[in-house]
């Protein structure tokens with residue numbers, strides 16, 4: 246498979262009153278053409294910041310301070326705002342969590358939808374309107390030519406998210422980043438929006454980074470899953486392997502916390518404790534205070550990302566143990 | 577929208593009725609006898625009585641008020657006690673001057689305020705931002721009369737660049753503009769400062785909003801983010817402030833007209849109050865109140881044009 250995006254040792258920091266804090270610490274992963282990568286992890290683990298770093302849309306006090314982001318074999322870190330503007334909305338697009346605030350309240354849907362078409366595809370106003378109507382039809386909005394004249398507040402949350410999706414797909418990007426695009430919506434709408442993104446993705450054949458809390462969604466759409474904890478990648482793997490044979494104790498905890506409808510008597514397992522905040526000093530593995538398998542080495546030294554198989558990597562000292570076991574067995 | 581306008585005009589009618597009553601009563605209950613002022617300190621009591629009879633001042637106050645309302649409704653605002661000039665005429669000759677002063681100050685304040693506020697916000701914490709924030713803090717706290725006096729001392733008395741006072745030439749002539757500069761700055765400074773502060777904070781909030789991020793995610797260029805996506809949203813609270821501030825701007829014209837010896841409505845009103853010239857006081861106060869309401873109606877209309885979420889149905 247052809248590589249679309251390659252993120253290498255990405256470090257993103259924020260200037261805060263408490264000094265410079267790292268929200269992402271040496272995050273590495275890749276997305277192939279047409280592949281769907283799901284990023285999971287609890288709140289504050291750095292999922293959104295990973296997405297925004299790629300798009301070059303970090304809040305004003307944040308910056309990528311180390312590492313590289315290669316998109317279609319060109320480096321994005323250090324690119325000027327001008328150059329990024331040419332990519333954004335064109336080669337890569339993003340859908341945000343909250344459709345209620347993501348659209349500009351003082352412009353019509355039509356204006357906002359025509360914008361990327363006129364900027365990137367250099368369409369005339371008339372052509373852009375024509376194209377917008379088609380896009381709205383594609384995302385399942387009834388009466389598209391009427392809707393173009395509406396303002397965002399005249400549409401429901403689900404409809405607004407469809408508009409956001411139409412905007413993101415307008416220039417048929419090769420990478421779509423969707424940051425919890427269904428979290429703010431009703432359950433019934435969630436499924437529709439998910440299907441819509443999936444269908445469009447299949448049509449265009451683009452790579453997708455999908456951020457979510459919902460393991461059910463992951464199982465449904467992911468090719469590959471990346472688990473984040475406290476600004477780091479703790480496990481990556483393809484979706485079957487990761488669900489059937491999670492290696493990292495944190496991943497195991499996340500999967501155990503998913504309710505199972507077949508098992509009514511199941512007691513829901515939650516992971517005790519909470520993730521460290523950005524300004525807390527971390528010794529050893531960031532997960533060790535909450536880890537049921539904690540060992541002495543975990544408190545002292547941070548584990549590297551161990552290769553479990555061709556399809557799976559895990560950042561946990563247990564991996565080293567089992568690797569040693571294997572080597573002792575074979576020798 | 578039409579509904580809003582009609583409703584507001586009705587409100588205006590009642591408001592003017594209320595104001596006329598209050599002003600009428602306060603003028604008549606306040607100490608100071610117009611007859612005495614007209615006739616001078618040496619007048620005999622029979623002279624005074626004759627004057628009162630003539631002006632209708634010896635009727636009961638309520639009767640006087642009703643008579644007054646009756647004549648207003650016929651468009652007759654009476655005659656000045658001091659000059660015998662018709663009040664409508666006195667107002668009509670002075671009104672354009674005040675409108676010129678207020679409009680110039682307001683335009684100055686809006687342009688300076690919005691531009692300075694936007695630049696401040698776009699370059700947060702730069703020296704431009706710090707100086708504009710400091711100047712605008714000073715600007716809101718400087719009293720009109722002091723600023724006016726200082727400007728006259730500097731630019732008219734010392735440097736002799738601009739006239740000391742008066743506002744009589746048409747605004748589109750060089751002389752007219754020169755006359756207008758100092759009074760417009762004097763009257764507009766406080767509003768400019770207020771608008772700057774509001775525009776800055778509102779802009780700072782808007783550029784961090786989700787929809788600005790969405791616009792950037794679409795690849796919209798930086799300058800159109802600022803001047804198209806952000807500006808229009810940032811203006812919503814600024815327009816509110818402009819509307820609220822207009823009242824104090826009108827109040828400021830009174831002082832500014834005094835300082836610069838400008839024959840406008842403000843001065844007419846002050847002189848009339850001093851002389852207990854009831855008809856002139858009534859008419860000028862009603863006029864100012866009416867302007868205030870109409871300007872706020874205009875603000876509300878602009879508001880609805882800028883922000884589609886606002887509907888006055």
Ligand SMILES: Nc1ncnc2c1ncn2[C@@H]1O[C@H](COP(=O)(O)OP(=O)(O)OP(=O)(O)O)[C@@H](O)[C@H]1O
Pocket residue numbers: 259261268286287288289290291292293294295304306307522523
């Ligand atoms: N502007 C900022 N300044 C300082 N810290 C920030 C800023 N934005 C985010 N952070 C911090 O960066 C960390 C990662 O945040 P991020 O938004 O990526 O979390 P997330 O995984 O998306 O969580 P959620 O599931 O709640 O969306 C958090 O600890 C957050 O507090």
Ligand SMILES: [Mg+2]
Pocket residue numbers: 292293294424
């Ligand atoms: Mg997030």
